[in-house]
Each structure stands twice: as structure tokens, then as C-alpha cells.
Amino acid sequence: MSWRTIDRRTVPLDDLDPGLSAAVKEKIRSFFPRYPTRRAVLLPALHIAQDALGYISLRAMREIAELLEIPPSAVLDVVAFYTHFWTHPRGRKTIVLCRSLTCELMGGGRVREALEQRLGIGEHETTPDGQWSYMTEECLAACEHAPCLLIDEKLHKAVQVEDLDRILVDAENDRLDLPRSTLFDAPQET
Amino acid sequence: MPKIIIDGQTVECRSGIPVLQAALEAGLAVPHYCYHPGLSVVASCRLCLMEMKMRDPKTGQMDWAPKLFPSCQTPVRDGLEVRFCSDPVRDNQQHVMEYYLLNHPLDCPVCDKAGECYLQDYTEASGPATSRMVEDKTKNPKKDIGPHTLLYQDRCVLCSRCVRFCDEITGSGELAVVGRGSRCEIDVLPGQPLQNPLQGNVVDLCPVGALLDKDFLFKQRVWLLRSARSVSPADSRGQTIWIDYNEAGIHRIRPRYNEKVNEWWITDEARFGWKHVHRRDRLRQPRIRQGTALQPARWEELPALLRTWFSQPSPTVPNPIAAILSPMLTCEEAWLLAKFARSLAPQATLVLGHVPTVGQDQTYPKGFTIKAEKCPNRRGVETILQHLGGPTASFQEFLGQAVEGRFRAAYVTGGYPNAWVMDPIATALAKIPFLVVHDLFPSALDAVAAVQIPGSAWAEREGTFMNCDGLLQPFERALPPLEGVKADGQFFSELLGQPGLFRARTVRETMAAELPQFSEVFIPRDLPKHAH
Amino acid sequence: MPFERVLMRHVGVPNSTSLAVYKADDGYAGAARALKMTPDDLVEFVKKANLRGRGGAGFPAGVKWTFLPKDRTVTYLCVNADESEPPTFCNRVLIDSDPHMLLEGVLIAAYATRTTVAYIYMRGEFCAQFHILQRALDEAYAAGYFGRNILGSGYSLECYIHRGAGAYVCGEETGLIESLEGKRGWPRIKPPFPAIEGLFRKPTVVNNVETLACLPHILTRGVDWWLSIGTANSKGPKMYCISGPVNRPGCYEAPLGLSCRELIYGADFGGGMCDGKKVKAVFPGGLSMGALRGDMFPKPPDGKVDPRQDHDELDCILDFDDVRKYDLLGLGTAAAVVIPEDADLRDTLLNVTRFYSQESCGQCTQCREGTAWMQKIAERIRAGAGRPVDLDIIVEATRNMGMMPGLSICGLPDGAAWPIRTLIQKFRREFEQRIAAQAPGAAESLIRRTNAAAYELPVLHGRAVQPVGGTYATPVDVAPPP
């Protein structure tokens, strides 16, 4: 047993935490008519908030809770259940590496080691220059292209250790070459 | 009433309840964690599984189905046949118990819950003493999640009762399950701790020692405690409670199940509202004014003195005697005191004492109510006053008359846990030449009282309270009165010249002869162990 | 008659995601036909086709729809596009190439079930697929296939895409429903089943992407065409996935009833193993369905199936029935991953146990604790510190979890138990050899280092657990301290 007790009562100094802009809140509200309850908008709201802030700050959790009229802890509950949401700041781009069976058989483990070494970070960490964050995830449903990884939205197929250099320096490595829908994106601030 | 067959025995049960509840009420010790009759059913601990007879689709015969069913999720219906005494059921219980022990720290020697922990009890009854896991256990830190509560995450069995309580009963939803799978933890959003005024219940709810009461932390081992059936004086709802006490005094208060009032829960006011019993400045000795100071007196001197004063007619005012019956008194005490006053001065004014209120009644989603009226027996005193008839006055009227100097002698009872003698009260009472103050603590009245009598706290008395809905509920004495103090009821019967020991029950019987309302009291049934 | 691909007919066709290309190929003709029928007739029609769910359980879609209460006013349709079962990707391929086929299927199923709002629950990692499907949906709305008064039939339907956020268990239908409602994806206890009380406590149907994509074809080509494809109880075409070290990993459409060997070696399918290696093991239906032995092992002399013998099991027919003869849980998603002869099964065991322990939602004790325990043991075995008894403990643990014996709320632990148990039982010899080849005393020294108490606590000497009902027959092989 640990003798440390974590204080959950004091409000953390999160005044510096980013909150949601009026435009983001408006966008979240635009999802209300889609569902009979407000709570059901939670996942879309979190997607939009994460796109706006890069992660879900404590402040954002409280603001979303207020918008959806649910207790703030319910937002934390959901954020922590799903692996997609980060509760600390991320780099500009996030690499999601598949760690499931096919990818591992096809050399995913080596790619993982090489990647961690190249970036010098472990899972859920961010490079000091703020460029990259990295995490692993179970099967990305692209096993015919194993081993594969996602950089933000773009899937990189059959990635071998040698390919990493090329992929990481490519400016377009996170860009999809198809028309995007902005439905779950944060609104463009003017 | 449906009849079901559990392990070959026919059990008659209430309709609409789950089989688990029926089994528990029938006295069977079925292990379970997540089920609580006051909360929604999630059937997630998988410890209460049973075998059930179903019609075999092939043969058309009723036979034991080849799988297990959660008894907490299966409603009773007539003729249902289930069993818990079978190998598959026991196998499952043992496996689940082993799973619970995989990461449990087994720190019972320093755990407050030891002795009343479901994990201990079930392990003793049906499980292995430890698990076969040889890897290191998952270690989690403690968390300070509320003003009254600590969370020892290591010990949590993730039954989610506490989370459901905050979602369903209080509707405040402070607790969350954070994480997924074996990394699940109970937590609050940092900076948003437990805030609701029923939060103490999560500690009772927790089947293990994960949620602990800071107030009780490391204070006592539960097997050194005795429990008295009591009724909380914290508000007018008459929440039934257990007072857990021993020679050293009260250590904690727990809810006592009461289907008519508070069900499984109590308010934090009721839970933590016993501290005044052990305040250092309690009055401990009767005192009589001699000159300007109150001097210690003997209890034996008091009855004669009081009788003299209360029976002397006044040459100037018609009815110079008043008795102020505090809503903190039990019905029996109020009755005796009223009788005493009227026996000496048949036209004595009887007054219902100060009724403290705070804010508004608060009602929670499932109907649990916290009353604004913070005293247990206003309704009981009112009933008695109404019955006795004759001159009565409200407390405000009485104060008004007192200021005018209408009273020569008054018997004022207090007994409130908090200071109640505000300036207007003190000024008015100062006008009464012979003022008897029967209270727990020193107050502004010390300066004006002719006689000061130390009261005893509710935990040191026995009797009945009538709650705001007219329900009459008796309670037991947990502690003896402080040394040198006479219990209120005992003193009142001595005033009346009744010999022998005060027994609330005997008094109630004589009351009932005049007032049929007092012939029946309500005592909720005690629940079997682990049936909450 | 050669088999004609229908579900994958547009794979590789340029612009196949556009409405124009889809319409040119009889697109939305099935829906038009369906809208002319009454919903009840349509349900009967689909029932006749015996369209069994492609999401894993294989429950006939038409029958599922009849469970909806007759007097309902609100019905929801949830499309399960949460494809997260390793190594499955057929739904992804389908959406990538033919999103309108799914949308047409949604329209047909929604009409049959009198749904007013359909939600497509799509896993969060599907990014390109989301944009493709959303664009197709916008097109379909513009063309009047969704929205008010569809094709003048008087029927109205709203359809929204809901993006998940990375949780396997949200593919379980009630987990999906909870997740859609904005809660953590803890599956619900059943009954009540979703058909009675599902999304927002209203009658709800949950169907897989591929199941729905079959509907337009059944409507345009008829039930007889459908029933002419496949084996006795498994009708229609199926998208089979094959991945791992094969020459042509990918998704291939074939009539239900493809053999596992054909899937790996067929020239139209996997195209054989890379570098001519032999197959050690294959998980033929997604991980959760369990493992088969590969052709590294001898063929059964008489062709008889006996899962207890060390025989090549690749002749297993991948339909809803034959798989059970090989001690598999079911057809699952018909997505195979091949483990080559030179792989170390300790890695496989660790990967599989880790998957389930990461993805268990954490409600049920057996699933939450059991999967995590198995992962810890697998990690130790992988680290070269296994004990023979660990294998027994894992097998015992797999036997006391799962929905089949009623021990858990959802099917995830069944899906965990099957691959892990079959892996250990069918390949026990390899595990035993690897453990025997460890450095002497490795297990004890590692255990002492991580958890000294396992050796120091007196309670663990001798029998740590009570041998009741044979449950704890496995002795604890902890030696007393020297």
C-alpha cells in the first residue's frame, strides 16, 4: 500500500488550461438536434474539443459538462474510458501505431522500437520540440497492410523500419488525399 | 405472494423482488457485491450466480439449465426453482473470490472495515485465503475525495455501488469510474470532490474498506463496538440509526434500515451530528443561584425547591407558571414535565420550545428528503399539548408575555446540539424571577437562571420521537448519562414523585390510556447480515 | 456458374464511392423495390433469405427484426461499424469502395423496422472511411434517399454518423448503445434485449455493416439467388479477410463455405505462405473464435476431425457450422491471421492476452481480473520465467469466464477464452518445451524479485487454496524457502 494520498479536493491550478471558444461551443450545440438527449452529444463534443485544443483539459471537461447538463465527473468517466482522448497536451501530430497480432507478426515490434528510439519518447509522451506524440493502439482494421500506423488521419501501410525516416520528414504525412468532411473538426477561428 | 424453491426449500417472498433479495430475506448467505436493494441492478460482480430450472427445449421437461444466472437480476415468480448449493455455483464463487484477491492488498490489520467487510466474510465462507497470482500486485495510491471520505483504491472491488449512489440517489454524480478493464478506478474530477449532504452513505455502501470515513479512520476496530437502535435527532424526519459505541463513547453512526422513512440512507447531519454528546463543556452538576452566583447543589434538593416555587400562586398575575417543552425532549419526557407543571399549577402555560429550522426541505431524485426542521419531536410535543388542553402558547407568544413580566416561574428545557439562546430569548427569560434551565451546555441563561439542571443527550436517554409525519419511533439508550447527571426522564418522574427507575415504555403505556396514538410504535425490522 | 462478386464488385473501380458510379450499377434499385413493399412483407422477405448476421454472432437479421414490439412508436437502427476485432477489415474495405451499398442497406433495414433515426457507429480510427461515408451520406441526402418522404414513399429517415473513440467493447451491441448515449461503453445486462429496450430505452436494432450491405443485393436479385450461394445453413457471399505472412493478404469475397486452406493457399485468395513457410497456427474467424493447427502438423490419417489430436486442421470449412467441430467458438468475422512455423507462440499468447486485458471494459469480475491475470502470466512466460503450472492456471481461468456459462455480461470473455485456451491446448507441447528450455530456476528468481511475498508468506506454502469440487485441483508449485 502506498502511503501517498492524492489530493482530489483542491481545485488544481488550471486557470491556464485552455477552455472552449464560443465557436466550439456553438458547434457542439449544433449536434443537439441529432439526438434525443444532450448526453449523447458527449462523444462528438469530445472529438471537436480535442481537435480544437489537442487534448481534453479539465476546464474543457467542466465546460462540456455544463453544455450537456451532466455532472463534470461523467465527462471524465467517458474521456478516461476511450483511448482516443488525451488528458494532457499532445504534439502537433500524433502517431498511432498498431500493436495487434498481424502487425506484430509482420514486424510491428521492430517498428515500434525504432520509432521510440527515433523520437526519443515513450507512449503518450511528446517530443520536446512539440512535433510528435505517440501511442499504440489495438488493431486498426488495416491488417492486410501490416504493420501499419496512423499519423493523425492518414494511414501508413506496410511500414518497415527503413520507411520511418521517409515518413517522418514528409510534410504531407498526415494529409488525406480525399475530400474531408469537417463535421467533427473544430470550427475555423477567424 | 409468490413462492419459490431455493435449494429445495419453499420460500414465500414479496413479489417483484430479485431472487437474491428473496434469498437474503430468507436468511441465506448468498455472496454478492454489486446488488443493493436501493440502487439499480448492474449484475456486474458475478458473485451471486445461481442455477435455475428451465424447460429443456429438447425434452420439454423442467431441468437445471446448463448455465448460471445472476440471482440479482432474475425476478422471483411463482414456482421458480433455483439452487445455490451446487458445484457449479460454488466453483464460480470460489473463482470470483480468488479474482478479488489477485490485487487486493490483504491489509486487513490496518483496515477500518475489517470485521464487517464482505470480502473477509465471503473469503471465510467460500473462498480461498489468497490467490495463486505470483506477480506483483497492482498498487494504487489513496485519494482524498471529499470532506468526509478517503478512497483506498487498492481495496476497491469495483462494485460501482458508490458511483450509482451518487448518480441515482443524490443525483449529484460526483464519482466516476475512470479507466477501463483492470485499470478501472473510482475517482472524482480533480477539484470537484464529493459535495452532497448524503455522502457519508458511500462509506456504508462500500462492501470493502475502499471508501473510509475520515471521522472514524483508525479510531476503533468494529468488533469492539456495540450498537444501539436509535433515532436521529438531527431533523424532524426521524431517520433510524445505529449508534456504534463502547465504554469510550460513541464512535460512529450508521443508518438503520427503515422502509417508512430513510430506507438505507441517512443524512450527513445525522451521521456526524453526535459530536455534541462528547463536548467537554457539557453541564455536569445541578446548580442553584445563591446571591449572584450559581452554586453546586445536590439532585435531592431540587424536587422540593421546584415544587415550592411552582405551586405558589402569585398575588399579581393569574397564571404565573410556564413549562417550555423542547422539541428535543422525547414524548415521554414531555408528558412527564407537562404533568408535573399542571399538577402544581393547573393553569400553567405549556409552551412548545424553540423549533430550529435551516433553509428549505431538500428532496433528492429518488425521494430522499432532508427536512429543514432540525429537531426530532416537534410533532410529539404538539400532540401532547393538544391533548392536555388548557393554556398553551407558542414560543414567540411566550417570549412576548415573558418580556411583559407575566411569569414568576418557568421550567425551560433545551437539549439542542447547537447554541440556541439568542439575545431576544435571553432578554425575555431574564424577566422571569424563578427560571429553571434544563440544558446541555452553558449559555447566556447561566446569568439569569435560578436553577440550572444538566440535561442528558439523546444517546443517553430512551424514549420515542414522533416524526414530522406522525410516525412514533422508539429508541434505545446507548450511553449512560454523564457522571453526576440524571437522565431527563428519571428526573421528571422524581419531580412527579414517582418512585423507582424511569422506563420509557411504562410511561408510554400510561400515556396510551389517555392518548391512543401512543399505544403503537413503529420499529423497523432488522435486516439480516449483508442484506444491507 | 462462376461466382460473381457483389459486395466487392467496386473494389478498384475508379470513383466507386460516388453516387453516380453506384447508381449506374443498379444502385438504390433494391431500396426502391423495398419501399414499395410493406415493412412487414419486407421483414418476411429477409427472413426467407436467412441472412445471418456478419458481425460475429450469426443471428438471422430478419428474425432479429421480428423481436421488435408490435406497438412501438419509436425505433432506432444502429449500424455497427466499430470493426475492432483483430485482424478484421472487411467493413473497412466495404466502406472504402462502396459506401452507398451500406447506405442503401441502412435505408432498407430502417424501412423494414420502421426506424426513424439510424446511427452509424463508426470506430474512431476510421478516418478516411468517415470522410468517405459522410460524403456519400451527404450525396444520398441530396438525392432524396434520406430525409423526408424518401422517393415519394411517405417514409422519412434521418441517418447520422457517430464516431467512436477507441474501445473494442463498443462493438458489442449494448456497449455500442451505451457509448452512443454518451456513457462509458459498459455493456448492459440482458434481458431486456435491445429490440425491446435499447438506445435511449427505445426498441433498437443493431446490425453489422456487411449484413446491411447484403440487403440491396437480396432485393434486386431475389431470395433464390441468395439461397443458391453458400452451404446448408450459411447462405450468401461473405467477405473473407486474410492477413499475416501470406503472399496476398487482403479481403476476398467468396460464397460462405470457403475452407481455411483455400483461404490461405488459393491463388485467388491468400496465395500461399511467404517464403514457402508452413503454417503453425491460424486464427480463422478473428482472434476471438480460437485457433486451428496449421499444416506444420501431420494430416489426420482418415480425414476425421479430432481437435484433441495434433493434426492439421486447415480443412475446416469457414461457415457457421463446420467451425464448431474444430473447437472454435463460431465463424466470427471470417478474418484469418496466419502464424508461420517459425513464430514463437509465447509472443502470440502475450499479444492475445494483452488485447483482451486492454479491451475488457472492467465491469465483470471474471473478465476484468481474469484477462489481466492471464496477461501477467503470459508476460512472465514470455520473459522466460514460466512454470508448467501456469499453463493449467490459464486454462482454468479461461474456463471460468464468459457468457456461454453465464458468468459474464457480454461475450468478450468468451472471445478471450477461446483463442487463449485453444492456443494452449492445441499447442501445449510447444509451450512445455519452451518452458523446459528456460534457464534453471528462472521462474523462481523472477517471481522472488517481483513479488517476494509469494515465497515469504507462510500461507502460500503447501496448499494455498482449498481443493473443493476439483476447482483447485491444480497444486501450487511454490517451493518452501530454503
Ligand SMILES: Cc1cc2nc3c(=O)[nH]c(=O)nc-3n(C[C@H](O)[C@H](O)[C@H](O)COP(=O)(O)O)c2cc1C
Ligand atoms: C466483445 C464484442 C465485440 C464485438 N465487436 C463487434 C464489431 O466490432 N463489429 C460488429 O459488427 N459486431 C461486433 N460484435 C457483435 C455485436 O454484438 C452484434 O452481434 C452485431 O453487431 C450484430 O450484428 P449482426 O446481427 O448484423 O451480425 C461484437 C460482440 C462482442 C461480444
Ligand code: SF4
Ligand atoms: S469504492 Fe467501494 S463501493 Fe465504490 S466501487 Fe469500490 S468497492 Fe464498490
Ligand code: SF4
Ligand atoms: S464481460 Fe468483460 S467486456 Fe463484457 S461487460 Fe463484462 S467486463 Fe465488460
Ligand code: FES
Ligand atoms: S493487426 Fe494491425 S491493423 Fe490489424
Ligand code: FES
Ligand atoms: S452480479 Fe448479482 S450481486 Fe453482483
